[in-house]
Amino acid sequence: MDYTNQIREIASKLFAEGKIDVFVGYRMTGFDENQVPALIRDPNEVSKLVFTDKSVFNLTNYLKQDHTRNKRIGMVVKGCDSRALNLLLTESQVKRENLHIVGIPCKGVVDENGNKMQNCIECIFPNPVVFDEMVDGTPTGSEAPPYQVNTDIQNIAAMDLVERRAYFEEVFESCIRCNACRHSCPMCYCAKCCIDQETSTLYHGANTTSSAFHALMTWSLHLAGRCVDCRNCEKACPSHLPLHLLHKWNEQVIYENFQEHLAGVHEGDRGAFYKYSMKDPDDFIM
Amino acid sequence: MSVELFVTDKAGLTKFYEAIISKNETYAPVEKFGKYDFKRVSSFDACNPDAPIAQTMSAKPLFFPRSAKIMKYTADHSGTSVKETDEDSLAGKRVILGMKHCDARALQVLDKVYNWDYIDTDYQRRRENTVIISARCDKAETHCFCTSLDYDVEHSDAMDVAIVNGTDGKVFIEARTEKGKVFLKEMNIEQRISNNEFQVTDETAPAAVKQQYEAFAASFRLKMDYTEVNARLSKIFDSPEFENVSANCISCNTCAFVCPTCHCFKISDEKVKDTGVRYKSYDSCNNGYFTLMAGGHNPRPVKYRRWRQRALHKFVYYKERFGENLCVGCGKCTNSCPVNISIFEVVKQVSETVSV
Amino acid sequence: MMCRIDKVIQETPDIRTYRLKFKEEGIMERFNWLPGQFVEFSLLGSGECTFCIASSSTRKESFDCSIKRAGIVTADIHTGLDEGDEVGIRGPYGNWFPLEDLKGKNLLFVGGGIGLAPLRSLIQYCIDNRADYKDFTILYGARTSADLCYKDEIADWRKDPSLKVILTIDKPEETWKENVGVVPKILEEVVKPVVANTKVITCGPPIMIKYTLLSLDKLGFAPKDVITTLEMKMQCGLGKCGRCNIGSTYVCKDGPVFTYEQLKKLPDEF
Numbered sequence: 001m002d003y004t005n006q007i008r009e010i011a012s013k014l015f016a017e018g019k020i021d022v023f024v025g026y027r028m029t030g031f032d033e034n035q036v037p038a039l040i041r042d043p044n045e046v047s048k049l050v051f052t053d054k055s056v057f058n059l060t061n062y063l064k065q066d067h068t069r070n071k072r073i074g075m076v077v078k079g080c081d082s083r084a085l086n087l088l089l090t091e092s093q094v095k096r097e098n099l100h101i102v103g104i105p106c107k108g109v110v111d112e113n114g115n116k117m118q119n120c121i122e123c124i125f126p127n128p129v130v131f132d133e134m135v136d137g138t139p140t141g142s143e144a145p146p147y148q149v150n151t152d153i154q155n156i157a158a159m160d161l162v163e164r165r166a167y168f169e170e171v172f173e174s175c176i177r178c179n180a181c182r183h184s185c186p187m188c189y190c191a192k193c194c195i196d197q198e199t200s201t202l203y204h205g206a207n208t209t210s211s212a213f214h215a216l217m218t219w220s221l222h223l224a225g226r227c228v229d230c231r232n233c234e235k236a237c238p239s240h241l242p243l244h245l246l247h248k249w250n251e252q253v254i255y256e257n258f259q260e261h262l263a264g265v266h267e268g269d270r271g272a273f274y275k276y277s278m279k280d281p282d283d284f285i286m
Numbered sequence: 287m288s289v290e291l292f293v294t295d296k297a298g299l300t301k302f303y304e305a306i307i308s309k310n311e312t313y314a315p316v317e318k319f320g321k322y323d324f325k326r327v328s329s330f331d332a333c334n335p336d337a338p339i340a341q342t343m344s345a346k347p348l349f350f351p352r353s354a355k356i357m358k359y360t361a362d363h364s365g366t367s368v369k370e371t372d373e374d375s376l377a378g379k380r381v382i383l384g385m386k387h388c389d390a391r392a393l394q395v396l397d398k399v400y401n402w403d404y405i406d407t408d409y410q411r412r413r414e415n416t417v418i419i420s421a422r423c424d425k426a427e428t429h430c431f432c433t434s435l436d437y438d439v440e441h442s443d444a445m446d447v448a449i450v451n452g453t454d455g456k457v458f459i460e461a462r463t464e465k466g467k468v469f470l471k472e473m474n475i476e477q478r479i480s481n482n483e484f485q486v487t488d489e490t491a492p493a494a495v496k497q498q499y500e501a502f503a504a505s506f507r508l509k510m511d512y513t514e515v516n517a518r519l520s521k522i523f524d525s526p527e528f529e530n531v532s533a534n535c536i537s538c539n540t541c542a543f544v545c546p547t548c549h550c551f552k553i554s555d556e557k558v559k560d561t562g563v564r565y566k567s568y569d570s571c572n573n574g575y576f577t578l579m580a581g582g583h584n585p586r587p588v589k590y591r592r593w594r595q596r597a598l599h600k601f602v603y604y605k606e607r608f609g610e611n612l613c614v615g616c617g618k619c620t621n622s623c624p625v626n627i628s629i630f631e632v633v634k635q636v637s638e639t640v641s642v
Numbered sequence: 643m644m645c646r647i648d649k650v651i652q653e654t655p656d657i658r659t660y661r662l663k664f665k666e667e668g669i670m671e672r673f674n675w676l677p678g679q680f681v682e683f684s685l686l687g688s689g690e691c692t693f694c695i696a697s698s699s700t701r702k703e704s705f706d707c708s709i710k711r712a713g714i715v716t717a718d719i720h721t722g723l724d725e726g727d728e729v730g731i732r733g734p735y736g737n738w739f740p741l742e743d744l745k746g747k748n749l750l751f752v753g754g755g756i757g758l759a760p761l762r763s764l765i766q767y768c769i770d771n772r773a774d775y776k777d778f779t780i781l782y783g784a785r786t787s788a789d790l791c792y793k794d795e796i797a798d799w800r801k802d803p804s805l806k807v808i809l810t811i812d813k814p815e816e817t818w819k820e821n822v823g824v825v826p827k828i829l830e831e832v833v834k835p836v837v838a839n840t841k842v843i844t845c846g847p848p849i850m851i852k853y854t855l856l857s858l859d860k861l862g863f864a865p866k867d868v869i870t871t872l873e874m875k876m877q878c879g880l881g882k883c884g885r886c887n888i889g890s891t892y893v894c895k896d897g898p899v900f901t902y903e904q905l906k907k908l909p910d911e912f
Binding site for chain 3: 361362366402416429550552553554555579580583598602606
């Protein structure tokens with residue numbers, strides 16, 4: 001998967017037509033084979049842009065930053081990124097008219113060891129759900145595979161509550177409370193976050209397993225029905241915690257109980273907790 | 287400081303490690319989710335002293351815990367009482383295995399701030415009670431640039447005992463400090479020599495160690511001249527370049543939390559009913575709230591200013607104040623950065639915008 | 643060290659002065675501070691805050707901290723603490739006003755809002771060592787007349803003919819008969835200080851300090867004769883936590899008292 005040339009062309013065109021102020025894409029780090037997000041403001045720097053299967057980070061995270069606020073933005077999105085974008089649009093965090101979205105028919109990205117990311121293997125929306133133009137012309141339009149529950153979620157489900165608690169305590173013990181997960185999450189845009197230290201009165205920021213437990217659990221519940229499974233959080237975690245377990249678990253519960261809801265797939269779909277149906281089950285509520 | 291140098295092989299080293307672990311409170315890199323963190327170990331199989339830098343957390347928390355209880359208190363109608371905590375990690379003698387050069391060096395840098403003016407006694411006690419056994423790197427990793435900074439990687443006495451891999455499966459064991467020599471004695475070095483597990487080295491050994499070091503130094507791709515960087519950075523407080531290089535930073539705190547030299551902390555209280563604990567936990571200047579004052583005034587309200595503080599604190603301010611760079615070139619921040627920002631690249635890029 | 647609150651004075655709607663005494667006998671006698679220094683004031687359960695000592699060590703039966711309700715801890719202090727309650731105090735920390743340099747000089751104090759607190763410590767100290775100093779002028783301003791602190795004490799100062807006290811508020815009020823206008827303006831138009839042999843000591847909100855320094859420049863004061871105390875977020879007070887760094891300076895150790903000359907050399911981050 002290499003769309004470097006197409007993206008450079010598109011970005012140059014957008015700058016030349018005066019349609020955008022900033023183009024958000026990827027560039028090489030300059031010293032290894034990894035890529036860093038690039039916020040290009042100077043048309044002459046378009047040649048720095050690249051796109052390969054190393055273009056991992058979900059760029060919609062940058063929509064909440066000073067550099068992009070109230071600017072006209074050109075942006076590269078993969079399938080999962082576009083779901084996040086869709087949700088941000090629905091939640092009125094960005095204006096559609098300020099965006100020019102360049103869609104990528106994604107074939108999956110790879111981790112630092114060159115292996116295809118787990119969420120890409122299981123991905124059911126590789127093609128963007130919202131875009132202005134696709135890099136290769138038209139979307140492939142292939143049918144999305146049916147939703148399936150991951151094996152690791154099945155493993156968690158098989159545990160009884162005591163085991164499950166013990167397992168997560170073990171996981172959260174390694175948390176260093178840097179909050180990289182929250183900061184890298186495109187769906188987390190609250191100016192004052194309830195798990196973020198300093199402003200928070202709930203979590204005073206002491207790094208204990210119990211505070212990590214509570215903070216991450218609260219955080220994952222705030223993202224229930226909104227997580228798009230881009231796994232920015234998991235890739236950001238310096239302790240490599242399997243944070244997707246929390247989110248995928250929520251996703252599965254919501255999919256099964258709330259009319260097969262998946263976050264950000266349909267434009268204007270505000271999320272599981274905004275839709276009410278008499279058929280909604282209540283047996284999972286304590 | 288004269289150096290004691292012994293030679294052994296892989297098997298001898300393993301036996302040596304096993305003996306250390308069985309006789310001492312030992313901390314070493316333990317793997318979890320593909321990442322190594324320094325933890326208490328009771329058997330050699332559980333740890334990996336040769337864990338790669340990129341996958342290993344700093345050992346800093348053993349000296350400056352991620353969250354330390356600084357006091358406990360009870361406050362009810364009868365009055366208030368405060369007591370110091372019974373923090374266990376303050377306790378006795380301990381040994382750290384597999385600490386890398388850079389990580390050990392970071393402690394020497396931190397000593398400067400902890401020992402000026404008010405002396406942090408907890409930190410000092412932990413320092414004094416700890417024997418550091420380093421595993422020296424054979425080859426630079428992707429983000430390493432320790433040889434570019436102001437310390438003598440070859441002759442560093444940041445660790446008490448240095449382990450150096452030689453050629454032909456040889457392993458050199460070097461006592462770098464008095465503490466290290468005493469420790470080797472305690473670990474029955476003489477008996478090991480008479481068992482033939484260890485051999486006393488001849489005069490060719492220092493040359494072999496040096497050769498090993500030279501091969502290591504040659505493996506670095508990232509190189510800079512820190513004096514030049516110091517000089518240039520000290521002139522560019524107002525450079526607009528900081529805004530460009532910080533544009534893709536997402537203001538998480540990861541770089542500071544994994545950094546072996548970052549030492550900013552915050553103090554917070556946790557109180558349930560009548561009893562409470564006061565914690566001292568990591569904090570980061572990348573955090574927007576770091577300098578936000580109660581009245582709403584914030585001297586560093588925007589990201590590039592915070593980034594500038596971080597870069598300049600590392601390469602200018604700390605140098606001015608304490609005579610050292612607050613960076614040891616371990617590359618942990620770059621390895622952990624969610625968006626792959628490299629401090630090396632940023633510092634280089636910014637400093638190249640001015641002439642000396 | 644635990645202190646008991648001896649007295650609470652409601653200075654303005656959002657500022658209270660807490661008069662503190664050490665719970666344990668004998669500590670008060672050993673607790674020595676100089677004007678300009680600060681303490682870490684801790685309300686167990688809420689956290690710690692940095693406050694300057696607002697009274698002088700020449701009046702040593704107790705010491706004062708004036709606290710403006712601004713953040714989480716200060717709100718808890720205001721709502722939770724009353725006479726007889728206990729608080730934790732660490733300190734004193736930081737440097738102090740250059741008392742030796744002030745000797746034999748005319749002193750001009752320029753304060754705004756809660757910024758009078760550190761000046762009050764120095765004013766009290768200088769009043770108690772009156773013979774060492776020449777003329778005193780105190781210019782003090784606040785947003786409204788209700789926001790002026792230490793009203794009773796200011797009335798006492800006014801009784802002293804050797805002290806000149808000038809008050810101002812930002813906007814006119816019906817019952818207000820004194821100056822109206824921001825502090826730098828009054829400084830230039832009403833006070834018109836003598837520059838020769840005068841030291842200026844100023845403290846107030848950052849914006850006031852900024853413009854006051856410009857005014858003083860305009861009036862011809864040398865930067866070395868202008869002394870201010872800086873506000874910076876602090877937590878440990880011990881030169882460790884890194885919060886109060888401005889460049890390589892630790893405000894909690896090298897400050898909070900700086901001359902304008904020193905400030906000019908610091909990076910512009912306060």
